[in-house]
Amino acid sequence: MDQDRYDRGLAVRREVLGAEHVDRSIQGADDFTRPLQEYVTESAWGAIWTRPGLPRHTRSLLNLAMLTALNRPHEIKLHINGALNNGVTKDEIMEVFLQTAVYCGVPASIDSFRIARDVFKERGID
Structure with a gap:
């Protein structure tokens, strides 16, 4: 290592x-x-994540899309929180999940929307 x-x-x-x-x-x-x-x-x-080629904000958006595509709810929740910590907005998260509905499937996107709503509630985000 x-x-x-x-x-x-x-x-x-x-x-x-x-x-x-x-x-x-x-x-x-x-x-x-x-x-x-x-x-x-x-x-x-x-x-x-330490590479300079993409800011953390962008890496978070990519992770949300990829984890939705892979239908990994535990990791989605974790990375929604991480995305918020990286300055990603609720509206940007919504847009990523709408985009994934088209390219990854509506069921996977619906799951990500549900998880995001729970995270927003936990964090007091309206």
Whole structure:
């Protein structure tokens, strides 16, 4: 493992997803899941999210679309929160999910809309 890339990834992951969530994920890892936590932190967050080519705002929009396409509700919820932390607006999230309805299917988009509505309610966003 590249410790510097892991450390940079951990910092970004904590900023985007929230320190509490990330710390809980890492501290809750056991011998079976720890390698995955290390891999995700080093590769996804350390090698990709730290690249200068796209701002975090854009990366969040892309993640919401891709996770909708893959129909991954747990990750959608996590990344809606991350997108909000990255300055993505409620209207931008709505537009991403409308776009995914056309290209990924209405059922997947409906699920993402439902999850987003729950996140907005939890965060007190009207």
